[in-house]
Amino acid sequence: MSDVLLSTRNLHAFYGNLQVLHGLDFSIATGGVTTLLGANGAGKTTTLRALTGMVRTRGDIVFGGRAIGGFATEDIARLGIAHVPEGRGTFSRMTAEENLQLGAMTRGDRRGIAADIERVYAYFPRLAERKNQQAGTLSVGEQQMLAIARALMLRPKLMLLDEPSFGLAPRIVEEMFVILRRLNQEEGVALMLVEQNAALALELADQASLIETGRLVMAGPAQDIGRDENVRRAYLGY
Amino acid sequence: MAQQDISFSDTAVRGLPSVEQNSWALWGTVLFLAVAIALPFFLRSFVVFQLTLAMIYAIAIIGLVLLTGINGQFSLGHSAFFGIGAYTAAVLMDQFGVSFYWTLPVAGVVCFVFGFLFGLPALRLEGIYLALATFALAIAMPQILKSSLFEHWTGGVQGIVLIKPDAPFGLPISSDQWLYFLTLAIGLMLAVCAMNIVNSRTGRALIAIRDNPIAARAMGIDISLYKTLAFGVSALFTGIAGALSGVAIQFVAPDSFTFNLAIGLFVGLVVGGVQSIPAALFGGLFVLFVPNIAESVSKGLAGAVYGVILILVIYMMPSGAAGLARLVADKVLMKAHRKGPR
């Protein structure tokens, strides 16, 4: 329907000599929401890491018409891919607001940054209350919010989210997914979502991919994947 | 700066049956022993003396392996325990006429106590802070030894002159050769002890504390006790080495135990491979010979040459001689394995 923002061809990824991804082909539409499902150890985190140059890769990655395979992580970030890593990656010794400032490190427009901080606080009012608190002392949920807020500060075209619901109470998870949907719709940010909570992820996503031991085994519209017998049994539990 | 900063890359998976490795280790040990026993009969007595010193450093480095490699605690202050060991032996021999052989266990015990006591405040320190506190100990030691408070025993700046024991039972070997064999025997015994510690329940507790203190505590391991014990045992090894060195050099003086020695031992530990007990011997040889080699390259720039060698060694052997040896051995064994029957 819409044009392609990011696509990979024959993507391999390695930790040292250990190969973890064995030739993935997938694409993400501009402004779309894609979810990546798979069992523990299937290679979901590694896929996200491969996209942002955090592991050694082989194969093609094209983002916004540009081949970015082999680029340094910081250069990929500067092109507009914000990665909210597994374990959140907040700067725990700095305040919440400093974390947000860091999120905008690639940008030069002081005024725009200040405005964005206010806008982000509007999405996450709880962070505004805690802006001078050390990030490491925030609650797990608040830290996750902060991580997403920090990623937003980059003004990304694509946001990669690695299990954002991990360790959060169900109510907070729902709250967060509402915000993610708004971000996608109001800001036009494309999302690539890795989730344990497959039901929620499939509800939010328009496309879904299923990965098993480093290989893509299924891909298509989220609704179709959600209806698939095997997926339902393995990931949705009914 | 938590402890997980130390990455222990030696713990790599090895893909070979352990029986084969054991037999290699056995043959290696036999070969080593044969060479080690034969050497003193072929070398000049000064070289024999140097090799004795290298083994002594190796014993001290084993102490560091236990502390740093196995338990994950830093020390840049082991010259202090080395010095305490040497002085304990020297004062006992010089003031109280105790036989040299008896001073060794006493030096070990004294250092164990000092190490244990130092380990108590060290419990609260981690990583770089512990490195600094131990460094402070190394700096302070020569001053303490020089102090007029203890001058009566230690001889102050003058130090104490000692006499090398002759070979007993009328053995037809020189005192240098005798000390060499004695050091070899003690070194082997201590190395075996150290390996047994590593493979025991205690060793597993020490490793668990290194790898994940929180989990170790949850498993019911008394972290404080084991960490202070590790300090004590480590100091014990180093103290015995110190006592041996005093007699080998036939002289102890405060300035033999400066932080240069501490740094030398630390370098020996890293260059050998922090987790390997046999590699301590490589460390000992490095500590003794590399400065001499540097000096022979350029007298004026000896320190610079030494520094360059160190940097190159770290680049080329990031996990020490032990890591390199393992890599080579695995390659060779793999090849042999593939060629073999089946």
Add this chain to the structure above:
Amino acid sequence: MDLFLHQVLAGLATGGIYACMALAIVMIYQAIDHLNFAQGEMAMFSTFIAWQLMQWGLPYWVAFVATIVISFAAGVLLEQTVLRPLHGAPVLSHIVVFIALFAILNSAAGFIWDYTVKPFPTPFGTQPLFGQGLMSAHDGGMIAVTLIILVLLYLFFRHTRIGLAMRAAAANPASARLVGIRVGWMVALGWGMAAAIGAVAGMLIAPVVFLEPNMMISILLYGFAGAVVGGLTSPLGAVIGGFSVGVIENLAGTFIPYVGREMKLTIALALIVAVLTVKPSGLLGRRVMTRV
């Protein structure tokens, strides 16, 4: 009481030296998350460069500024060449390389400029500030410069974006890359700044202790002591720590009978251990709070 005050004043004068060094140490610790044992030797080498420039006829302040610039560049270069290959290596390897740098710089300085003690000029003059020669104008100037650097550093780290980026790169390199910070350059910049501050420290210290290749060894130790007492993460703590070490060293030397004078160093070091034991993160160090 009079004696006490005098000794405090004299202690502040020596403490200024330690504070200066402690500041350089904390600076690099912030930037690279490691303690650089070669830092004193780097400062010593810079000071020799300044001396050489003045020998060639450059006026003091020109040599001063040139040395800072050269040291900054050398610090960046050192990081890019020697330390870059060590990225991700264990702390132990780093310490060994610092030891190696220590040996190289010390020996090279001795080789180039020999080991004779050389006088080094002071821009502040040597006349006494408070009479009795307890604190000279130079000591006063040194303290003032230390405090100025402290304020500048504070402003840099707290209120500039690049300062924030440097702190982030040191604290969490992986996350820093994800927000687009060029971590490699931040680390190099940290080395450059530390070398430059070390150069200032060396040039201010040299008039007091005289210039020779081993001038920095004990000062580095006291600097470490100061940095640790203050908490390695706080520049202000480092300065306060440096002054306290100077004062305590002096008071101990005067008032503790017998051991005081001989074992000044030991007492200063006992102080480090004592402070660390009571308060493992130093007086002003930030307790790292994390939730699991």
